[in-house]
Amino acid sequence: MRKYFGTDGIRAVAGEAPLDKRTIFAVGVALARKLGAGAHVVLGMDTRESGEWIAATLIAGLSEGGATAEFAGVITTPAIAFLARKHGYAAGVVISASHNPWQDNGIKIFGGDGYKLPDAVELGIEAEIDAVLAEGPGARAQGPEGTALPEANEAFRREYIEFLLAAVPGISLDNKHVVIDCANGAASAVAPQLFVELKGTVDVTHASPDGRNINENCGATKPHIVAAEVKERGASVGFTFDGDADRAMFADEHGNVINGDAVMLVCARDLKARGLLKHDLVVATTMSNMGFEAALKRSGIGMLRAPVGDKYVLEEMQKNDASLGGEQSGHILFPALATTGDGLMSALLVLDVVHRSGKTLGELVADLKNFPQVIVNVKVREKKPLEGFPKIAAAIAAAEEELKDSGRVVIRYSGTEALARVMIEAESEEAMQRHSKAIADEIRAELGV
Structure with missing residues (x-):
């Protein structure tokens, strides 16, 4: 059973366990011990106001464990993966909570090969974190007060931009008009510089982070925002990223998500x-x-x-x-x-397909006819096995029986938030809404906040 890591790193409200200073410091020590003496790590962060003290505390823990860290400043998660691999770092670390609200933050770890850590490795780090915490608070275990971050290596951002452009040679906007929503997150530090080098009209929105506006009424979880901007501005295409820019959603020329x-x-x-x-x-x-x-x-x-x-x-x-x-x-x-x-990278590759095909994004997906699908997020106080609650299990079974030949039922807990996600897909809109409500209501009654 996982104690610290979810499906995408360690994530919580900044300042609360496991993102309190003592545990963050222990994560740094544990990671350094796992990597071995003299390990060199590259670290970056998104734009949340808690990012600096979390990064400083983690770097102090890495130092205590015998590792050193080079700081990349505000930069995207995939940029850290790229830099770790290119420069032979022992690991890459990102301080980010992706699409979560500004109060949350997280710690994502990549291996020196640029890949996310396998579950078995994360579990090994968890055991080491517990071992560090069990050693007692000590003089530094709360995280040193006033620890300053090292100066950011600004060259890293340029390296990453050059990597993206090289991955899609000859990429051009063809004088198209694009709208880019940076979610007031890490993309704000990269996307404007990247897209200004392409030939076209580029409108950059939500690229003024203040530490608390990351993902606020913008970003990949609210793609209708950039879609509306595309339609209003008469643009050809829109892109919107999450807080650390490891994913993107799009809008076509008609303002469709x-x-x-x-x-x-x-x-x-x-x-x-x-x-x-x-x-x-x-x-x-x-x-x-x-x-x-x-x-x-x-x-x-x-x-x-x-x-x-x-x-x-x-x-x-x-x-x-x-x-x-x-x-x-x-x-x-x-x-x-x-x-x-x-x-x-996804944005550039989609632009490249549009460029080579001579078609619009809307034309390229015109034949995609989705089944009606709904996802209901239910806030939960704890993530207990749903099969242990007869009424929830019965509601799920009823949906599965009715939709077995004409839809799908997927019920799961979020790996990054205190949510149960109820996804129903069906040929019938009425059946979809009826079953999603029935299951969500039972989860809310048994486990809801």
């Missing part, structure tokens, strides 16, 4: 046409729509489903030698180009 399923469809067809889609296969998750699966099938492309979480998608891709995978939420994986999901 284009999610990760649709992006994978566009990219899968393009890769297949160029003979680059290995085994004519895409790896998605349990949340991807059946309409997406049907559209792939019409194009002669198969689909496998992995558990939710981009690292689980990647594991399934590696097992099956797949060249494309991702999540409906906008994490898209191109392992031939990068080791982790990268929202900026």
Whole structure:
């Protein structure tokens, strides 16, 4: 049973366990011990106001454990993965809570190969964290007060931008008008500089972080915001990122939201046409729509489903030698180009398909007909096994029985928030709404806040 790590690192309200100073310091010591004496780590963060003290405390813990850290400042999560691999760091660390509100923060760790850590490695770090904490508070275990961050290496950002441009050679906006929503997050430090180098009109929005406005009425969890901007400004396409820019959502020329399923469809067809889609296969998750699966099938492309979480998608891709995978939420994986999901990379690759095809983004996804799908998020006070509650189990069973030939039922806890997610997909809108409400109501009654 995991104690600190969720599906995407350690995440909590900043200042509260396990993101209190004592535990953060212990994470730094534990990671240093696991990496070995003299290990060198690269560390970056998003724009939350808690980022600086968390980073400083973690760096102090790394130092206590015998490691050193180089600071990249405000930068995206995939940039840290890239830098760790390129420069041979023992690990890359990002202080971010991705799409969560500003009060939250987190610690994401990449191996020196640029990949997220396997579950077994995370569990080993958890055991070491407990060992450090058990050694007693000590003079420094609360985290040294007033620890200053090292000066950020600004060259890292330029290196990352050059890597993105090199990954999509000849990329151009073709004088198109694009709207970019940076979510007041890490993309704010990179996207304006990246896209200004392409030929076109670029409107950058939500790129003025103040420490508390990250993801606030903007970003990848609210893609309708950039979609409305595209329509209002008469733009050709829009992109919106989450707080650490490891995923992106899109908007077409009509102001329609284009999610990760649709992006994978566009990219899968393009890769297949160029003979680059290995085994004519895409790896998605349990949340991807059946309409997406049907559209792939019409194009002669198969689909496998992995558990939710981009690292689980990647594991399934590696097992099956797949060249494309991702999540409906906008994490898209191109392992031939990068080791982790990268929202900026996805934006460039979609622009490239639009450029080479001569079609608009809307035209490229025009035949995608999604089944009606709803996701209801229920705030919970604890994450107990749902099968232990007869009324919840009965509501789920009733939905599964009715929809077994015409829909899907996926009920899971979020790996990053105190939420139960109820996803119902059905040919019938009425059945979808009825079952999602019934299940959500039972979860709320038994486990709700």
